[in-house]
Amino acid sequence: MLLLALMWGLSIPVTKFGLLSLPPLTLTALRFAIAVPLLLFFTIGKQRLPRRALPRVAALGVLGIGIGQIAQAFGVAGTSASVGTIISATIPIFVVVFAALRLKQSVSGRQKLGLLAAFAGIALVALGNENETSAVLQTSVVGAGLMLLSALTIAFYYVWSVELTHEYGTATIAAWSTLFGFIALLPWAGWEMRLVPIHITAPAMGAAIYLGFVVSVAGLFLWLHLLRTFPAGIAASVQYLQPVVGVAASAAIFGDRMGTLFAVGVILVLGGLALTMTNRRKVDQAV
Known part of the structure; x- marks a missing residue:
């Protein structure tokens, strides 16, 4: 569990590091170019995906990668790494919300309070570097909004994938949805490469390998374990x-640096996360 916290916790800072050398769409495309073959390898001998499931799985991939991961990459580019990390930490909170809406699971008053606390924390985190000038320079409203869109989209991706994994298996859905999302991403990445000079440096490639192999593949299977x-x-x-x-x-x-507003925002987000996940039965259902 500590290893997974380290692997996934470094995701946003590593993305920020990779964006120093590569534009968002290119970095995301490289990430999934590494992840897709590895995920498909793990489907060998697993349940095959029937044709009737392809439209739903393709839509799932476009949602999770074509919207969620792309929004995250642009969001990280428009926020400080700390702000991006805290906003992305709200994903499990939205999982509980979407599980209630789509899977008809009830939400307790404590969980609603946790959601409100998390939203208040996001607002403070978006402003909360050590001084206002630094906050304006490092974090934009658009960047914070894109990170929030990413958290919402990825949370819905997780909830929707529950229905499909029950039918066709986790490895199969993870691999094929990632493949479809990657295919949808390629034209946009190609368009970006024509507009922006691309210089693939060793640090950028290292970031892509970390995100593709460690976060998207190794992290997934460690989480399932x-x-x-x-x-x-x-x-x-x-x-x-x-x-x-x-x-x-x-x-x-x-x-x-953690200014006062940032620190209070972090406490509210983590407190909201704690309130949302205190009911173990609902956590089991949501996961």
Whole structure:
């Protein structure tokens, strides 16, 4: 669980690092060019995906990658690494919300309070570097909005994928939805490459390999192993550690500083996460 918190917690800072050398669409395309063959490899011997499922799986991939991951890449480019990390930490909160809406699972008053706390925390985090000038320079409203869109989209992707994985298996849905999302991304990445000079440096390639192999593939299978080993409520507690790792890494790599508003925002987001996930039965259902 600590290893997974480290792997996934570094995702946003590493993305920010990769964006220093590559534009967002190109970095995202490289990430999934690495992830897709590995994910397809793990489908060997697994349940085949029938033709009737292709439209839903393709739509799932376009949603998760074509919208969610692209919005995240542009959002990270428009925010500080610390702000991006904290906003992305709200994904499990939205998972509970969408599970209630789509899977007809009830939401308790405590979970609603957690959602409100998390939104208040996001608002403060978007403003909360050490001084206002620094906040304006590092984080834009558009960047924070894109990170929030990414969190919403990825959370819905997770909930929608639950229905499909029950029918066709986790590895199969993960691999094929990622493939379809990657295919949808390619024309946009090609368009970006024609407009922006591309220089693939060793640090940028290292970031793409980390995001593709460590985050998208190794992290996924480690997460599935945790779900098989521990109750979902215990395994999901790794979500508390990810933003802590991300903020610490952002401070070390980029010199991000925690001002008062940022610190209060972090507390509200983590408190909202805690309130949302306190009911273990609903956590099990949502996961």
